[in-house]
Amino acid sequence: MVSIMNNQTNVSDKKEILQYAVDSGIINLESIKNVVDDMTKKEILAQHKYAIVQGSDGRWSTRVPLDDGTSAVRHRKTREELEDYLVNYYKELKKSIYIKDVFWKWMNEKLDYGEIKKQSYDKYCAEFKRFFTKDSFICIKKMKNITEEDLERFIKTTIRDMELTRKAYSGLVTLLNGIFKYGKKMGCTTISISTFIKDLYLPKNIFKKNFKDKKTEVFMEDEIPVIIGYLKENPDIWNLALLLQFETGARIGEISTLKKEDIKKHSILIRRTEVKIKIDDVWKMVVSELPKTDAGYREIILPPSAQWTISKILELNPNGDFLFMDKGKRIRENTYNKRLNRICEKLNIPHRTTHKIRKTYGTTLLDSDVNDSFVAEQMGHTDVSTTRKLYYYSNKSYKTKLNQISGAISF
Numbered sequence: 001m002v003s004i005m006n007n008q009t010n011v012s013d014k015k016e017i018l019q020y021a022v023d024s025g026i027i028n029l030e031s032i033k034n035v036v037d038d039m040t041k042k043e044i045l046a047q048h049k050y051a052i053v054q055g056s057d058g059r060w061s062t063r064v065p066l067d068d069g070t071s072a073v074r075h076r077k078t079r080e081e082l083e084d085y086l087v088n089y090y091k092e093l094k095k096s097i098y099i100k101d102v103f104w105k106w107m108n109e110k111l112d113y114g115e116i117k118k119q120s121y122d123k124y125c126a127e128f129k130r131f132f133t134k135d136s137f138i139c140i141k142k143m144k145n146i147t148e149e150d151l152e153r154f155i156k157t158t159i160r161d162m163e164l165t166r167k168a169y170s171g172l173v174t175l176l177n178g179i180f181k182y183g184k185k186m187g188c189t190t191i192s193i194s195t196f197i198k199d200l201y202l203p204k205n206i207f208k209k210n211f212k213d214k215k216t217e218v219f220m221e222d223e224i225p226v227i228i229g230y231l232k233e234n235p236d237i238w239n240l241a242l243l244l245q246f247e248t249g250a251r252i253g254e255i256s257t258l259k260k261e262d263i264k265k266h267s268i269l270i271r272r273t274e275v276k277i278k279i280d281d282v283w284k285m286v287v288s289e290l291p292k293t294d295a296g297y298r299e300i301i302l303p304p305s306a307q308w309t310i311s312k313i314l315e316l317n318p319n320g321d322f323l324f325m326d327k328g329k330r331i332r333e334n335t336y337n338k339r340l341n342r343i344c345e346k347l348n349i350p351h352r353t354t355h356k357i358r359k360t361y362g363t364t365l366l367d368s369d370v371n372d373s374f375v376a377e378q379m380g381h382t383d384v385s386t387t388r389k390l391y392y393y394s395n396k397s398y399k400t401k402l403n404q405i406s407g408a409i410s411f
Contacts, residue, residue: 044087097143097188106182119275143188163208218360218395223349238339240313241324247306249361252354256333257287258323267299274333285332296380362391
């Protein structure tokens with residue numbers, strides 16, 4: 001073949017030459033088919049994870065995987081017969097694989113290899129059950145039969161029926177990418193999902209839009225001294241945790257898992273966080289010995305005011321395993337949101353979650369012209385662009401904004 005065709009030969013010429021080679025007997029199509037079949041057989045057998053052994057009776061045996069996750073023994077008189085059986089078995093198996101089969105195999109493998117954490121595994125599983133319902137047409141169709149038209153219809157229908165935002169859609173794309181890339185590796189589909197998603201046109205108006213009231217995304221400049229004053233005047237263990245969050249910008253899950261050993265002279269170390277995982281079909285909040293992200297593993301520099309906060313915390317809980325405890329148990333992060341809600345109501349301030357405290361911290365640093373790289377370090381972001389895009393809101397009062405406009409526009 002190499003002597004007949006080269007890279008400079010165009011497609012039509014190649015077809016003519018190939019046909020000539022076949023007609024002249026230079027190429028034997030049956031031989032080529034045998035070579036291809038042999039290669040396919042070797043590829044399939046290479047993926048067979050069970051040993052093929054010969055018993056004392058001379059017969060050959062191995063195990064094969066079953067649909068319920070177990071395996072069964074299969075015997076044949078010769079090794080060749082057993083290998084032929086395996087090739088046919090796996091070919092038929094691929095024909096009966098559905099999206100759910102690929103998803104669980106992909107997820108379990110990622111968890112087994114430590115590619116994802118348990119909380120991420122549980123999150124993906126929950127999202128899969130949300131998007132890929134049992135009665136969905138794409139879930140009851142064998143994966144090998146799913147077309148790009150099916151995928152487009154599924155995506156657009158899901159966006160419409162579930163009223164997905166762009167952010168929620170990105171979660172669906174993550175699952176589709178993983179499932180179809182893994183499925184292609186298994187030989188269950190020929191769809192190139194990356195190319196498909198890239199080429200898929202989705203108009204902006206197909207997504208649900210959530211319009212945020214920017215005034216509720218951060219605490220306003222005239223609200224901050226009011227709530228800080230309240231927290232200092234009522235220094236119980238919950239209020240001190242909220243105060244420390246105002247002073248550090250740490251995630252509340254990071255605050256709730258702080259230990260005395262994390263407190264340094266002018267800083268605190270973030271080494272763990274609270275996560276939600278599923279244990280025996282029950283969701284539980286547990287301490288992860290790793291922060292939320294790699295950038296989350298950091299040292300937060302403390303302002304002078306935090307020294308008073310930490311001293312009060314240690315007075316209330318000098319010997320606890322964690323800094324914030326009640327009746328010998330670590331205080332979980334969701335209780336801080338409940339406390340903050342009550343405080344906002346008492347102070348006649350619009351309700352905000354503890355995450356808004358973190359946004360307030362990021363906004364304050366940026367408004368104070370703190371160095372960009374330092375802002376990212378304090379926030380636990382890989383780049384300050386994340387802080388600016390998701391955590392930066394104007395929290396200036398109407399009077400301040402009016403003064404700024406008056407000073408800027410003077411013509």
